Amino acid sequence: MRVHRYLLSALIAVCASSAFANTEVKFALDWRFEGPAAPYLVALDKGYYKDEGLNVTIDAGASSVEPINRVATATYHIGFADINSLIKYRDNPQNPPVKAVMMVYDTPAFSIVTLKDKGITKPKDLEGKILGAPAPDGAYAQWPIFVAANDIDASKVRIENIGFPVREPMLAQGRVDAITGFWFSSFMNLKANGVEDEDIVVMLLGDYGVDLYGNAIMVNPDFMKTNPEAVKGFVRATIKGIQDTIKDPDSAIDHLMKRNAIANRDVELQRLKLALERNFVNDAVRKNGLGDVDMQRLEKSIDQIGLTFNYTNKPKADDIFTAEFLPAREQRLVD
Numbered sequence: 025m026r027v028h029r030y031l032l033s034a035l036i037a038v039c040a041s042s043a044f045a046n047t048e049v050k051f052a053l054d055w056r057f058e059g060p061a062a063p064y065l066v067a068l069d070k071g072y073y074k075d076e077g078l079n080v081t082i083d084a085g086a087s088s089v090e091p092i093n094r095v096a097t098a099t100y101h102i103g104f105a106d107i108n109s110l111i112k113y114r115d116n117p118q119n120p121p122v123k124a125v126m127m128v129y130d131t132p133a134f135s136i137v138t139l140k141d142k143g144i145t146k147p148k149d150l151e152g153k154i155l156g157a158p159a160p161d162g163a164y165a166q167w168p169i170f171v172a173a174n175d176i177d178a179s180k181v182r183i184e185n186i187g188f189p190v191r192e193p194m195l196a197q198g199r200v201d202a203i204t205g206f207w208f209s210s211f212m213n214l215k216a217n218g219v220e221d222e223d224i225v226v227m228l229l230g231d232y233g234v235d236l237y238g239n240a241i242m243v244n245p246d247f248m249k250t251n252p253e254a255v256k257g258f259v260r261a262t263i264k265g266i267q268d269t270i271k272d273p274d275s276a277i278d279h280l281m282k283r284n285a286i287a288n289r290d291v292e293l294q295r296l297k298l299a300l301e302r303n304f305v306n307d308a309v310r311k312n313g314l315g316d317v318d319m320q321r322l323e324k325s326i327d328q329i330g331l332t333f334n335y336t337n338k339p340k341a342d343d344i345f346t347a348e349f350l351p352a353r354e355q356r357l358v359d
Contacts, residue, residue, distance in 0.1 A: 047254045049073070049080045052091040052103040054239055056084045057284040059296030060208065060303075064104075065279035067265030076257025087188075088162040088206075088239055096120045101247045102258060104128065106162040107240045107344065111329055114339040121245045125349045126259050126315040128266075129238025129303040134163035134229040135207035136170070137214070142201045144225060147174035147232055156186045156200035163204040166234050168332040173233025193217055208298040212291050228302070236325045237317060238303060240345070256349045263314050263356055266304065270358055273297055305358055313356030317345050 053061055064082055067073055073080040083100070085091055091103030092113050097120075107124050114121070136155075138144040144153065147170065157164035171178045184200055192213035194200050203210060207226050214224050230236070241262065243255055269276040277293045284292070308318070322341040330338070350356065 047078050047251060049078050049102060049254065049258060050100040051080055051082045051258075052094045052100040052105075053082060053085045054088040054091055054104050054106070055086070055206075055209070057280055058209065058287070059212075059277065059280065059292040059294070060299040062273070062276040062280045062292075062296050063265040063269040064262060065265075065283065066268050066276050067261045069279050069282075070265070070268070072261035072264045073258065076254075076261050078254060078257055078261070080258070087160050089160055092122060092242065095242050095244045096122050098244050098246065101244050101251075102255075103242050104239055105242055106132075106165075107237050107242075108132075108165065108325070108329055109162060110240075110242060111326055111339060111344055112333050114343055115333070115335050115337050117337050121343070122242050123245065123248065123343070124240035124242045124345045125248070125255060125347075126241040126262065127237055127317045127345070128240055128315075129299075130309050130317075131228075131230050131303050131306050132162075132234075132236050132238030133206035133208060133299065133303050134166050134204070134234065134236070134238070135210065136163075136202050136204060136227040136229070137195070137207060137210040138202035138225045138227075139195065139214075139219065140223045140225055142225075144202055147176055147227065150202060151177055151180035153201035154182045154184055154199075155202050155204065156184045156191055156194050157204040158188050158191060159185050161188075161204050163206065163229065165332060166229055166236065167204065169234045169236075169328055170229050170232060172331050208295050208303070211298065212295045216288075216291065235321070235328060237322065252349070256351075259315065259349050260351050260355070263351065266314055267358060269296070270300055270305065273300060309358060313353045314358060315350050315356055316347055316353075319345070 068080055088106040089109045091105035092110055094100040095103040113119055186194055191203050192210055195203050196214055196217035196219050207228060211224055248255055273296050277296055280292055281289055319341045322345060
């Protein structure tokens with residue numbers, strides 16, 4: 025009888041393990057397979073997701089906003105998107121309660137990028153200039169905050185709505201005076217358009233009063249509820265991928281090149297290193313580890329977003345982020 029019970033318990037355990045091992049996870053990136061996407065591919069190729077019982081597929085995206093809708097509609101289980109856009113999304117109580125479970129860009133990549141010969145060295149210098157900004161750009165969404173924080177007369181800045189593919193070429197050609205964008209992408213894209221490093225001027229919005237977080241890992245609410253262990257496993261594996269990438273970006277970029285054979289390895293490696301140095305890792309991350317947020321800072325950022333957006337059902341920090349799926353701090357530390 026004991027043997028039968030033991031066998032039955034073992035069978036149940038095996039079945040449970042097998043079921044978990046087959047958990048499908050569709051993960052949506054914010055952008056193309058470029059340097060900053062390498063950590064997820066490292067985690068995939070090294071089997072970190074598989075070790076957590078997950079069968080993960082990773083797809084490219086078209087903006088830092090798009091994954092929110094993909095996750096909300098359950099087209100994807102998990103996505104990588106701008107947390108500030110999520111805050112605005114959650115203002116509508118009719119929208120599914122998508123929530124972030126892991127911060128990735130503790131310092132947002134939002135920036136104004138210009139060229140040295142434009143004479144723009146500080147925010148006020150944008151007055152009288154043409155700013156090229158794609159309408160769905162996450163950086164452009166913070167323009168009103170940037171304007172208010174730096175006493176810019178916005179009526180003196182001409183906004184040109186331009187597409188993502190022509191943004192950096194138009195700046196390089198002198199058709200606009202500055203652009204909004206994720207700084208590491210715009211920097212490298214300008215280089216690809218023949219602009220020298222020393223001629224590129226970057227103003228990170230975070231250095232000029234825009235105190236926001238950046239992109240985070242977000243989860244479909246139904247998937248979060250029914251598969252909490254899968255969410256924890258995804259977060260653990262992703263943290264390992266980021267830690268490995270920080271230790272050895274040169275090797276990490278090889279995982280990216282397997283998915284984007286036409287990319288320039290040196291360009292994508294530099295793009296990755298720029299993102300690691302300024303966005304993935306900062307003093308807060310060195311102290312507290314990857315993934316967590318300061319809820320007071322997040323609450324203040326929600327208030328600051330009120331400069332760009334008229335709330336009707338203003339969310340709280342707890343509506344936007346939960347740390348319940350993060351591993352212990354010692355497992356999240358970076359060297």
